[in-house]
Each structure stands twice: as structure tokens, then as C-alpha cells.
Amino acid sequence: MAAILSTVPDPGPPPPPAPAPAVDLRADFAASGLPEIFDELDREMVGLAPIKRRLREIAALLLVDRARQRFGLAVGAPTLHMSFTGNPGTGKTTLALKMAAILHRLGYVRRGHLVTVTRDDLVGQYIGHTAPKTKEVLKRAAGGVLFIDEAYYLYRPENERDYGQEAIEILLQVMENQRDDLVVILAGYADRMERFFQANPGFRSRVAHHIDFPDYGEGELLDIGERQLAAMNYRLSPRARTVFAQYIALRRGQSHFANGRSVRNALDRARLRQASRLFQREDGPLSVDDLTVIEAEDILASRVFAATAATEEAAP
Amino acid sequence: MNAIDKRDSRDRYTAGVMKYRDMGYWQPDYEPKDTDVIAVFRITPQDGVDPIEAAAAVAGESSTATWTVVWTDRLTACDKYRAKAHRVEPVPGAPDSWFAYIAYDLDLFEPGSIANLTASIIGNVFGFKPLKALRLEDMRLPVAYVKTFDGPPTGIVVERERLDKFGRPLLGATVKPKLGLSGRNYGRVVYEALKGGLDFTKDDENINSQPFMHWRDRFLYCMEAVNRAQAATGEIKGTYLNVTAATMEDMYERAEFAKSIGSVVVMIDLVIGYTAIQSMSKWARRNDMVLHLHRAGHSTYTRQKSHGVSFRVIAKWMRLAGVDHIHAGTVVGKLEGDPATTKGYYDICREDFLPRRLENGIFFDQSFASLRKTLPVASGGIHAGQMHQLLDLFGDDVVLQFGGGTIGHPMGIQAGATANRVALEAMVLARNEGRDIVHEGPEILAAAARHCLPLRQALDVWKDVTFNYTSTDAPDFVPTASVAG
Amino acid sequence: MRITQGTFSFLPDLTDEQITAQVQYCIDQGWAVNIEFTDDPHPRNTYWDMWGLPMFEVRDAAGVMVELAACRKVYGDRYIRLSGFDASHGWESVRLSFIVNRPANEPGFALERQESEGRNVRYTTRAYAAQLPEGERYS
Numbered sequence: 001m002a003a004i005l006s007t008v009p010d011p012g013p014p015p016p017p018a019p020a021p022a023v024d025l026r027a028d029f030a031a032s033g034l035p036e037i038f039d040e041l042d043r044e045m046v047g048l049a050p051i052k053r054r055l056r057e058i059a060a061l062l063l064v065d066r067a068r069q070r071f072g073l074a075v076g077a078p079t080l081h082m083s084f085t086g087n088p089g090t091g092k093t094t095l096a097l098k099m100a101a102i103l104h105r106l107g108y109v110r111r112g113h114l115v116t117v118t119r120d121d122l123v124g125q126y127i128g129h130t131a132p133k134t135k136e137v138l139k140r141a142a143g144g145v146l147f148i149d150e151a152y153y154l155y156r157p158e159n160e161r162d163y164g165q166e167a168i169e170i171l172l173q174v175m176e177n178q179r180d181d182l183v184v185i186l187a188g189y190a191d192r193m194e195r196f197f198q199a200n201p202g203f204r205s206r207v208a209h210h211i212d213f214p215d216y217g218e219g220e221l222l223d224i225g226e227r228q229l230a231a232m233n234y235r236l237s238p239r240a241r242t243v244f245a246q247y248i249a250l251r252r253g254q255s256h257f258a259n260g261r262s263v264r265n266a267l268d269r270a271r272l273r274q275a276s277r278l279f280q281r282e283d284g285p286l287s288v289d290d291l292t293v294i295e296a297e298d299i300l301a302s303r304v305f306a307a308t309a310a311t312e313e314a315a316p
Numbered sequence: 317m318n319a320i321d322k323r324d325s326r327d328r329y330t331a332g333v334m335k336y337r338d339m340g341y342w343q344p345d346y347e348p349k350d351t352d353v354i355a356v357f358r359i360t361p362q363d364g365v366d367p368i369e370a371a372a373a374v375a376g377e378s379s380t381a382t383w384t385v386v387w388t389d390r391l392t393a394c395d396k397y398r399a400k401a402h403r404v405e406p407v408p409g410a411p412d413s414w415f416a417y418i419a420y421d422l423d424l425f426e427p428g429s430i431a432n433l434t435a436s437i438i439g440n441v442f443g444f445k446p447l448k449a450l451r452l453e454d455m456r457l458p459v460a461y462v463k464t465f466d467g468p469p470t471g472i473v474v475e476r477e478r479l480d481k482f483g484r485p486l487l488g489a490t491v492k493p494k495l496g497l498s499g500r501n502y503g504r505v506v507y508e509a510l511k512g513g514l515d516f517t518k519d520d521e522n523i524n525s526q527p528f529m530h531w532r533d534r535f536l537y538c539m540e541a542v543n544r545a546q547a548a549t550g551e552i553k554g555t556y557l558n559v560t561a562a563t564m565e566d567m568y569e570r571a572e573f574a575k576s577i578g579s580v581v582v583m584i585d586l587v588i589g590y591t592a593i594q595s596m597s598k599w600a601r602r603n604d605m606v607l608h609l610h611r612a613g614h615s616t617y618t619r620q621k622s623h624g625v626s627f628r629v630i631a632k633w634m635r636l637a638g639v640d641h642i643h644a645g646t647v648v649g650k651l652e653g654d655p656a657t658t659k660g661y662y663d664i665c666r667e668d669f670l671p672r673r674l675e676n677g678i679f680f681d682q683s684f685a686s687l688r689k690t691l692p693v694a695s696g697g698i699h700a701g702q703m704h705q706l707l708d709l710f711g712d713d714v715v716l717q718f719g720g721g722t723i724g725h726p727m728g729i730q731a732g733a734t735a736n737r738v739a740l741e742a743m744v745l746a747r748n749e750g751r752d753i754v755h756e757g758p759e760i761l762a763a764a765a766r767h768c769l770p771l772r773q774a775l776d777v778w779k780d781v782t783f784n785y786t787s788t789d790a791p792d793f794v795p796t797a798s799v800a801g
Numbered sequence: 802m803r804i805t806q807g808t809f810s811f812l813p814d815l816t817d818e819q820i821t822a823q824v825q826y827c828i829d830q831g832w833a834v835n836i837e838f839t840d841d842p843h844p845r846n847t848y849w850d851m852w853g854l855p856m857f858e859v860r861d862a863a864g865v866m867v868e869l870a871a872c873r874k875v876y877g878d879r880y881i882r883l884s885g886f887d888a889s890h891g892w893e894s895v896r897l898s899f900i901v902n903r904p905a906n907e908p909g910f911a912l913e914r915q916e917s918e919g920r921n922v923r924y925t926t927r928a929y930a931a932q933l934p935e936g937e938r939y940s
């Protein structure tokens with residue numbers, strides 16, 4: 001930051017008329033290393049089209065802001081704190097990592113690392129414990145991005161002696177006074193976050209960008225699952241693919257569904273079943289294909305299907 | 317494993333003279349064991365002598381052989397005790413000489429004795445007639461053997477903790493003139509230099525106890541100077557009191573006296589011999605004393621490439637023998653020292669593990685098995701204007717010793733010391749800030765001189781002083797580099 | 802007088818910007834930065850008081866500078882030093898140490914001599930400031 005600010009010209013005597021200075025945003029963009037990050041994002045992350053669009057918008061804003069600074073048009077450091085809202089497994093942490101990289105490439109944070117914390121990392125157990133804990137986390141995050149997951153747990157109005165309030169006050173102060181040193185991302189469920197902001201208007205006013213992460217569609221979840229398998233050198237048989245699509249449709253309707261994370265857990269269990277199936281087979285050596293392919297039966301054994309079957313049976 | 321097949325043993329031990337290579341000292345298939353000591357020699361055989369026979373002869377003469385067959389070999393496990401020449405390679409660019417690699421079984425050596433090691437490796441063999449010249453280039457000392465030595469009594473880490481000095485080279489100066497000052501005048505130089513900003517002053521190698529200054533007198537005045545400077549600066553200071561003397565008894569007496577008057581460091585010369593060095597190392601270890609070694613005399617056998625012992629081998633021996641400081645060259649100063657070769661010496665002193673690096677003259681991987689580190693000393697013809705080069709070449713763990721470069725300052729010794737300290741701190745600060753000190757060095761010095769008149773004067777007086785001569789001892793594997801003035 | 806302990810005592814007092822650069826250097830080497838303060842500048846006073854624990858996990862100098870500011874607020878009338886600690890094998894020691902805060906007035910040290918046998922002298926260095934109790938020495 002210091003380096004950027006120091007390029008702001010002295011407000012001295014008006015400069016002699018010169019050819020109108022120009023800025024090539026496209027060249028800036030290419031030189032910033034951002035194209036690689038966006039390519040990565042498109043390659044690695046399924047769907048999320050509105051999120052990716054928001055990320056590009058923010059990057060464009062910052063790029064323009066940087067260009068304006070060069071001509072002395074910018075007023076102060078921009079506020080960059082953000083809130084990421086959405087259900088579990090919708091890619092908030094992954095996006096936060098990318099955001100840290102983007103901010104680093106653009107020079108808005110000096111190191112670009114991400115420190116992920118929850119209430120327990122910030123709030124202490126006894127009097128005098130919270131401030132050092134919160135400050136310790138802030139020191140670790142300095143120069144990077146602090147990601148506070150389920151930030152609303154900091155605020156517990158039902159307990160008026162809750163130490164969370166102390167952490168909140170320190171955070172608010174740092175978010176205001178040390179904008180050069182770190183960027184804070186508050187994350188969690190949309191509805192609870194909204195209530196949190198209502199109760200703590202100080203946070204709302206310090207957060208510049210709100211990004212809402214929608215749940216994945218069924219097709220996207222299937223795609224995510226297949227990518228996860230491919231990364232581990234597994235694949236679904238054609239029938240297993242059909243069954244897994246059914247699995248996703250059923251599982252989405254159940255409680256505690258966590259998008260990408262639930263898909264990963266389901267596939268981990270399918271791999272376990274594949275292994276014991278292969279182990280129990282008695283028809284000679286296994287081929288590479290045998291070791292790679294997840295069959296329909298590996299997925300059908302899930303209790304998601306059993307529960308449905310049971311419900312159907314029980315139904316009149 | 318045994319080169320001598322049982323069937324041939326009658327022939328092998330028939331009285332008479334036979335070739336060394338046929339006596340088992342040449343074993344091209346031999347794989348050195350992890351516990352073997354390995355030496356690499358540069359051999360220059362007499363005209364007409366086969367290099368392999370010459371290498372076998374070196375192996376034989378530095379281990380079990382004599383000029384003729386002796387039946388008493390058969391009373392021993394002689395295959396084990398025979399040194400084994402196992403590789404002979406031409407020296408690049410030198411048609412008459414060869415590198416011979418010879419492996420020695422660990423049982424050939426007494427644990428923890430440099431005298432015993434050297435009596436074998438550089439004993440009779442260097443005068444052997446069939447060779448025109450012989451040089452010991454490097455040695456691989458196995459961990460099993462390294463562990464039989466105590467190593468430096470203090471080491472770099474503990475010395476720094478004891479002195480409370482971190483993150484920069486230490487600064488020293490040798491008191492000049494070397495000879496003739498009285499104790500009282502000598503102490504004046506020490507006081508001025510230490511108060512001005514140096515960490516250490518040093519007796520020269522040949523200051524012992526002469527008609528113009530008795531050793532006790534020197535020690536007492538020096539300690540007055542050290543304590544005065546310490547109180548004037550709030551910093552720990554030291555002066556290397558040279559305890560070199562004619563006998564061990566004299567040396568112990570001087571060292572004990574140095575301890576009793578509160579010195580943190582004593583000094584010895586290489587010429588006292590390996591055994592005396594090891595004795596003084598053990599004394600220093602018992603008495604919490606930093607032991608400084610001046611390598612007086614080494615150039616008689618280290619400087620010429622064809623004959624003698626490379627300094628890298630001396631440095632290894634001295635780290636085992638246990639000295640805390642050793643003079644290891646300056647590259648840019650007045651004494652012999654090619655940059656690549658000198659880097660090899662510094663690595664030997666300071667690294668725990670040293671990989672084979674032929675471009676630095678390091679022929680073997682060498683582990684020091686957590687033996688403490690020896691602090692190298694750069695001394696001789698260096699001045700403040702070279703600070704960027706010195707820091708770049710040697711890093712933080714070195715004593716930079718400016719004798720003339722302190723005492724010869726036009727405004728006096730204190731000014732000379734201050735100039736050096738300011739130049740050093742400014743350069744360390746700049747390096748840590750990420751600046752390219754090699755190229756921006758003169759600029760950094762000029763900027764520091766703006767707030768330091770003594771530095772400005774030093775840069776002015778010595779700006780053109782360089783010692784650019786071709787080195788006699790450059791590595792064989794790359795062209796000789798030289799430091800630009 | 803000016804005590805010259807620490808790496809940069811012969812240079813003009815470092816600015817916060819210069820201190821930040823040195824702290825970042827330590828962090829980039831993988832060293833933990835530690836803040837210590839004292840009002841006893843004796844050269845053999847090894848254990849200055851610690852301002853919290855060494856900062857093992859800080860990635861950016863700003864994290865350290867916040868603590869330094871806090872320490873100065875409380876102990877601005879004393880000596881404060883920063884050090885970089887290297888925990889790697891073979892070092893396990895301080896690798897850089899420099900003073901970042903000094904009392905306005907540094908009265909220095911007296912050197913006391915006790916003559917003993919054989920022209921031998923026993924020396925004692927005594928800080929003038931340390932004649933007062935701790936906490937009252939520079940206020």
C-alpha cells in the first residue's frame with residue numbers, strides 16, 4: 001500500500017499542459033496475473049456463474065481504482081471487507097482463497113494468505129482472555145485475508161456477559177483503522193448473517209461487498225462429484241452415473257445437506273463399498289478397470305435409498 | 317573384498333620387492349565403506365612412473381607398506397589395514413598430474429587425535445622419491461570418526477549469545493605495528509579501537525613475550541582497555557590475548573592468567589602444532605573461553621597447487637581439533653585467496669553438512685554431525701570501502717578484521733573503527749531491506765557517510781586500494797574468477 | 802552516551818518504516834520476532850522482560866508493529882529491542898537483534914576498580930540508571 005500511495009503526486013503547482021495521460025486497463029489486467037486466477041476458477045469450480053461474475057466486477061473495480069490512484073483521483077484506501085453468505089458446501093472458503101490471491105496480485109494485501117477462524121479462535125473462556133486471542137489472530141492475518149466462518153456466533157445477545165462482544169469491538173476497530181493491513185470476510189448462512197448485521201450495524205457499514213452463494217443444481221452437483229472422482233483416478237460406470245443422479249436428487253431433499261461436501265462424503269462411502277466388494281470377489285486377479293470403476297451397487301447400498309424405500313413401503 | 321586371492325598368497329609374500337599395485341594397494345573395484353576415511357591426493361609422478369603405481373605407492377606408504385615385502389604382514393588382518401587406492405583421474409588441464417582417491421579403514425586411526433591422523437596421511441609419503449610432488453586436496457572424514465572429536469569449545473551460536481551480538485559480521489582489528497609497542501601504548505590502541513565500535517582487537521601472531529613487552533604487561537593493559545571500552549559503550553568487548561609460547565606449561569600459565577583477569581577469548585598460532593591446539597581446545601572448553609586460531613605458517617604448505625596440503629583440509633582438521641575462530645581468507649584483501657576456493661573454506665567452518673561441490677574444491681559430501689561451527693576470520697588488507705563485497709561474499713557469520721583499515725584512519729583509531737562499524741551496519745540494513753548490495757554498495761556507503769564523517773574520510777583515503785592478482789590456488793574445475801575492484 | 806548494543810546502534814534511530822522492513826526480513830527468513838524491554842542496560846543483562854511471547858505465526862510485519870506500538874505506549878521511557886529467533890537445527894538462537902526505543906537520556910556506566918594482588922584489577926561495570934529502583938530509572 002505504502003508504495004502505491006507514495007506514487008500519488010504532490011498537490012503542488014498545477015502541472016504544465018501535457019498530452020492527456022492514458023491508461024490501458026486491458027494491459028493492466030494482463031500484467032496483474034488475474035487472468036490466470038480467473039482461468040483457474042473456471043477450470044476448477046463448477047457452476048457458480050453469478051459468483052464468478054461478482055468476482056470479476058470486484059476485480060474490475062479495484063483495477064480501475066488502482067488506475068485512478070495513479071492519476072491522483074482516488075480518495076483514500078477503498079473498503080474491501082466482504083460478507084459471503086450461503087449454505088455449507090457452496091464454495092465460500094475456496095472463493096475466499098481466490099479472493100486473497102486477487103487482492104494480493106492487485107497489491108491490496110501484502111502477503112495474500114488466508115487465515116480461517118471461528119468464534120472459538122477469537123473468543124476466550126475467562127475474563128482477560130478474549131483480547132489477546134483476538135489480537136493473536138489479527139497478527140497472524142496481517143497482510144492477508146481473515147475469514148470468519150459463522151461470524152454470527154460472535155454475537156450472543158441472550159448472554160449479556162458474553163465475551164464475544166469484546167472480540168467484536170476489536171474487530172470493528174481494526175476493520176476501520178487497519179484497512180491497509182488486512183481484509184476481513186464474514187461468512188455464514190444468509191438469514192442468520194442478516195440478523196447479525198441488523199444487531200451490529202457497525203459491521204454492515206464496514207462491509208463493502210456482499211456475495212450470496214446459491215445452492216448447486218442437481219446437474220452441477222453430479223459434475224462436481226465426477227470431477228472429485230477423476231482427481232482420485234476413479235470414475236462412475238454409466239449405470240452408476242444414473243443412480244448417483246438419483247441419489248443427489250434424494251439427498252438434496254433431506255436435512256443437513258451440504259452441497260459439494262455431501263457429494264464428497266457420499267463418494268467416500270461409495271469407494272469404501274467398492275473396496276470391500278473387490279475384496280470379496282473370488283474370480284481371479286483384478287484389472288485396472290476393476291480398480292477404477294464405481295458401480296451402481298456401490299451407491300445403491302446407501303441408506304438414502306434404503307430410507308426412501310422404507311418410506312415408500314410404509315406408504316399406503 | 318580381498319584383492320589378494322588365497323591361492324596367490326605364497327607369491328604375494330615371497331621375500332623381495334614388488335609393485336605396490338600388486339601388493340593390494342590398488343583396488344579399482346573397491347567401494348569405500350561409510351566408515352572409511354577417504355583422501356584425495358594430487359600426484360605428480362616422476363617421468364616414466366605409471367600414475368596407478370604412484371597412487372598405490374601413496375596408499376601403501378600412508379598405511380601399512382614398506383619398500384619390501386615383509387612376512388609379518390601375515391600376522392595381521394592386513395587386507396583390512398591396507399589403504400586402497402581405488403580411483404585415479406587426470407587433473408583437468410594439467411597433463412602430468414592425477415587425482416588419486418584412497419580409502420583408509422577407520423581402525424587405522426586413534427580416536428580424537430589429529431596428530432595420529434596426520435602422521436599417517438601426510439607422514440612419510442610426502443617425501444617419497446617416485447613422486448615429483450604430492451598434494452592432499454581433500455578428505456572425507458566419516459561421521460564415526462568425527463564423533464570422536466569435541467570440536468570447537470564455544471562455536472558460532474554460543475559465542476554470539478555470550479557476546480550478545482547477532483545478525484551481522486563481528487568486527488576486529490589487529491594491533492599495529494605488530495612489534496615494538498610497550499604494554500601501555502598497546503592498550504591505548506585496543507581502547508581506541510573498541511570504543512570506536514569494534515567488537516574485538518587482536519594480538520598479531522608473533523606477539524608473545526619480547527623485550528619490548530612482557531606478556532603479563534600486555535594482558536593487564538589490554539583488560540583495562542577492554543573494560544573501559546565496555547563501560548563507554550555498554551557493549552561486550554574482547555581482545556584476543558595470544559598465549560602462544562614455547563611450552564605447554566607456559567601456554568597454560570598465560571591462558572590461566574587471561575582467564576583470571578576476565579578475558580572472554582584467548583588466541584593461539586597454528587605453528588604450535590596439532591597436539592598443542594587440541595590441548596588448548598580442551599582447556600578452553602573447561603574454562604568457557606573462546607579460542608582464536610591464527611593460521612600462521614600455513615602458506616608454506618597450502619599455497620602451491622602441486623605440493624603440500626590444501627587449506628580446506630587444514631580447516632577440517634581444525635574444526636575437529638576444536639577452534640572457535642580460524643583465519644580463512646578475504647578474497648579482496650592482500651593475502652592469497654580465490655573466491656570459489658575460499659567459499660569452500662568458509663563452508664567447511666560453518667555448515668553442518670557440506671555436499672560435494674567441485675567448483676569450490678569440495679571433493680566429498682561431508683557431515684559434521686552437529687559439531688559446533690567455527691567462525692571464519694577475514695583478515696589482511698581490507699577496508700570499509702569493500703564492505704558490500706565482504707558482506708556478499710561471507711554473510712553474517714565471519715569476523716571482519718580491519719587492522720590497517722582501522723588504525724590507519726587519518727583521524728585516528730576511534731574514527732577508523734566507527735567508519736567500519738557504520739559501513740557494516742548500513743550495509744546489513746540495506747541487505748535486509750532487499751537491496752542489491754553488490755551493485756548498489758558504493759551508493760549505500762556514500763549515503764551512510766553523509767551522517768558519518770569518519771566513514772566519508774575512510775572512503776576518500778582508501779577508495780582506490782585493491783589487490784587484484786591472479787590466485788595460485790584456484791579450483792581445477794572452473795576458470796579462475798577474480799573479484800572486480 | 803549512547804549504548805551500542807544491537808545490530809543498528811551506530812546508525813541514526815530507525816524510522817518505523819525501516820523497522821518494518823527489518824521485521825519483514827526476519828519473518829521471511831522464518832524467524833519468530835520477539836519484543837523485549839528493560840531499564841537495566843548492563844551489557845550482561847541477558848534477560849530483558851518479554852512483551853508477550855515470540856510471534857511465531859505472524860506473516861506480515863504489520864502484526865509486529867501493532868505490538869511494538871502497544872509496548873511503546875507502556876514502556877516508551879525504556880529500552881525496547883526486537884529480535885528474530887531461528888528455531889532451525891544447529892541455530893536455535895537469536896539471529897538478529899536491534900534496539901528500537903531508547904530513554905531520552907542515557908547516563909551510561911561507571912567502571913569501578915578493585916585492586917588486588919599482582920597488579921591484578923577486578924572490574925565492575927555499573928549503570929548509573931540502575932542505582933534507582935526498577936521502574937523509576939528513566940521517568
